[in-house]
Amino acid sequence: MQQIATINALREQLTPIRHAGKRISLVPTMGNLHAGHLSLVKQAQALGDYVVVSIFVNPSQFVADEDFDSYPRTLETDLELLSNLNVDLVFMPDTSEIYSGDNQITTEVIVPELDSIYCGEYRPGHFKGVATIVTKLFNIVQPDIAVFGEKDYQQLLVIRSLVKNLNLAIDIIGSPTLRDEDGLAMSSRNQYLTEAERRQAPLLYKCINQVASAIKKGDTNYDKLESDAISSLKEVGFKPEYLSVCDAKTLKKPINQELVVISAAWLGRARLIDNVAVQTYD
Numbered sequence: 001m002q003q004i005a006t007i008n009a010l011r012e013q014l015t016p017i018r019h020a021g022k023r024i025s026l027v028p029t030m031g032n033l034h035a036g037h038l039s040l041v042k043q044a045q046a047l048g049d050y051v052v053v054s055i056f057v058n059p060s061q062f063v064a065d066e067d068f069d070s071y072p073r074t075l076e077t078d079l080e081l082l083s084n085l086n087v088d089l090v091f092m093p094d095t096s097e098i099y100s101g102d103n104q105i106t107t108e109v110i111v112p113e114l115d116s117i118y119c120g121e122y123r124p125g126h127f128k129g130v131a132t133i134v135t136k137l138f139n140i141v142q143p144d145i146a147v148f149g150e151k152d153y154q155q156l157l158v159i160r161s162l163v164k165n166l167n168l169a170i171d172i173i174g175s176p177t178l179r180d181e182d183g184l185a186m187s188s189r190n191q192y193l194t195e196a197e198r199r200q201a202p203l204l205y206k207c208i209n210q211v212a213s214a215i216k217k218g219d220t221n222y223d224k225l226e227s228d229a230i231s232s233l234k235e236v237g238f239k240p241e242y243l244s245v246c247d248a249k250t251l252k253k254p255i256n257q258e259l260v261v262i263s264a265a266w267l268g269r270a271r272l273i274d275n276v277a278v279q280t281y282d
């Protein structure tokens, strides 16, 4: 497994691979890898001939007072996990390699229709940071395919939108959310939960699922479903930011036949997000 930290070395490595006609798949991550990340890698391997995993804790997607400094960094274990999966190349640049010397960002990518709603409302600037770094990674790696988790549902839509609107020739693949046995979506931030909070945490998924199954049974009173679910979350100790039923493609209302129930809620120090997609046709 190649381990590369500079853009020039990466390009040197990938040019002959591309010229040989191999399809390059990219899996962008912030490291601290868990089985959810590894499932994306396996999907990338199934779809492409040469898999690049990037590990980069991107400062520009952390909002002021967030956990950038304390975000778990476990490079050695990450490399071992990726090497065990026979990943071809890990790209692990320093911040200065990605954001020119003085760390000033002078060009930014914004997806206006998704930038300031839901997670974007509570984390202003977050999606601009994500869209900018992902565009940079796309330009650096020039993959044919890139795999992202459906767990970060709004992020996946942001990336689909930027790829379409900037005419990038990259297939974006959404990969299903991997969960612990009790239903909690795997996330690096689950480590912030105390033991007691960890026992409560699966209730977020349960609550989202209850809304989804009510809709499947024909309930269309979305406002009430949302407010009841938010109240239930509060009752068991969550601090919900939002829980919303919205169109699966736009995250807006009105809703077409495909919808998604999305939520973000704090439990202690951990900000948890999750979602369940619902199709209202057979």
Ligand code: AMP
Pocket (backbone or CB within 6 Å): 028, 029, 030, 031, 036, 037, 039, 040, 147, 148, 149, 150, 151, 152, 175, 176, 177, 178, 179, 185, 186, 187, 188
């Ligand atoms: P992160 O390192 O948190 O930025 O995540 C890197 C990629 O892994 C993103 O595309 C996430 O959506 C995806 N991911 C994170 N957690 C999960 C999970 N539990 N199941 C599937 N994909 C995930």
